[in-house]
Amino acid sequence: MLLLNPTDLIRERYGSSVFNPEHLWNETLATLLSHRSVRAYLPNALPSLTLETLISAAQSAATSSNLQTWSVVAVQDPVRKNTLSQLAGNQAHIRQCPMFLVWLADLARLNYLATQQEMTTDGLDYLEMFVTAVIDTALAAQNATVAAESLGLGTVYIGGIRNQPEQVAETLQLPPQLFAVFGLCIGYPDQANLATVKPRLPQAAVLHHETYDLVQQEAAIAQYNEVMQHFYKSQQMNVTGDWVEHSLKRVATAQALGEREQLKEKLHRLGFPLL
Structure with missing residues (x-):
């Protein structure tokens, strides 16, 4: 396991230090968040x-x-x-x-x-x-x-x-x-x-409270686009556009389903x- 510190693992998973769950931490959570x-x-x-x-x-x-x-x-x-x-x-x-x-x-x-x-x-x-x-x-x-x-x-x-x-x-x-x-x-x-570790969408894009709100995701997805463009560049990945463009191309046509x-x-x- 490469990273055991919760702050480091959260930063890796989201591309920023959004919270520190140190008081809830254990080896199981470290294993889960270290997945790649x-x-x-x-x-x-x-x-x-x-x-x-x-x-x-x-x-x-x-x-x-x-x-x-x-x-x-x-x-x-x-x-x-x-x-x-x-x-x-x-x-x-x-x-x-x-x-x-x-x-x-x-x-x-x-x-x-x-x-x-x-x-x-x-x-x-x-x-x-x-x-x-x-x-x-x-x-x-x-x-x-x-x-x-x-x-x-x-x-x-x-x-x-x-x-x-x-x-x-x-x-x-x-x-x-x-x-x-x-x-x-x-x-x-x-x-x-x-x-x-590949960053995931901010929790604001996937976590809804009481009812589902599609519009609330816009700011989180915009933030994620920036995180992923930095990730693509740092990993020297040949990805055209941002995460939204990359994802929508994956579902644009029947043939895109591979x-x-x-x-x-x-x-x-x-x-x-x-x-």
């Missing part, structure tokens, strides 16, 4: 039982009605990691990290159990259950991520795993009603190529009616 995406890993193997410990943390996350509608595939085989890397946009860190976890929204397990019990599963066909499974998956994965980082490991989520979900399903031999929500690289960070604009149709083919 790691895209360069050492070749070191993970200690014995690391995976099992991370999964136990994941299974300690909240889950709707205790349905536990998620699963995970741990991938260490170099050939399979390379295939997944290509499917996710040729991201080198997938090949480089010692452990790549593919997190799955899983309705197949309940369907399988219902078949064994000769019961119906009409409810699984509805969008609500797919959303439930995706939420369960995200909660579990974030628990595992925090656990990994508390052990000195680095992580980065791979949303590109959704680029070609049918090919990912084939690579992992997934039966119907399973969907790879994202991947997660895990390994020891290469300290020589360690990313800086091979995911037909996700609904692909989900139908993976066994999710989404009624």
Whole structure:
């Protein structure tokens, strides 16, 4: 962990010292606020039982009605990691990290159990259950991520795993009603190529009291544009414009979604009616 002082961590997270929660501070908060995406890993193997410990943390996350509608595939085989890397946009860190976890929204397990019990599963066909499974998956994965980082490991989520979900399903031999929500690289960070903590929006842009107020965000977003332009420059990132322009380009067209604009149709083919 690089920064333990709460003032330093808050400054890193927001680009300024907006408050000092020293009287509330602990190691868990330090781990959370120190999070950064790691895209360069050492070749070191993970200690014995690391995976099992991370999964136990994941299974300690909240889950709707205790349905536990998620699963995970741990991938260490170099050939399979390379295939997944290509499917996710040729991201080198997938090949480089010692452990790549593919997190799955899983309705197949309940369907399988219902078949064994000769019961119906009409409810699984509805969008609500797919959303439930995706939420369960995200909660579990974030628990595992925090656990990994508390052990000195680095992580980065791979949303590109959704680029070609049918090919990912084939690579992992997934039966119907399973969907790879994202991947997660895990390994020891290469300290020589360690990313800086990326500032987030001011709390005034995301925290509302009693009711939601869209207009109140304007000043906070303007401030954030300045923070991010400084960040882009300091990190020598080739980003055109400010954060608003960068973000709006990401949603300006269907094609900007990067091979995911037909996700609904692909989900139908993976066994999710989404009624």
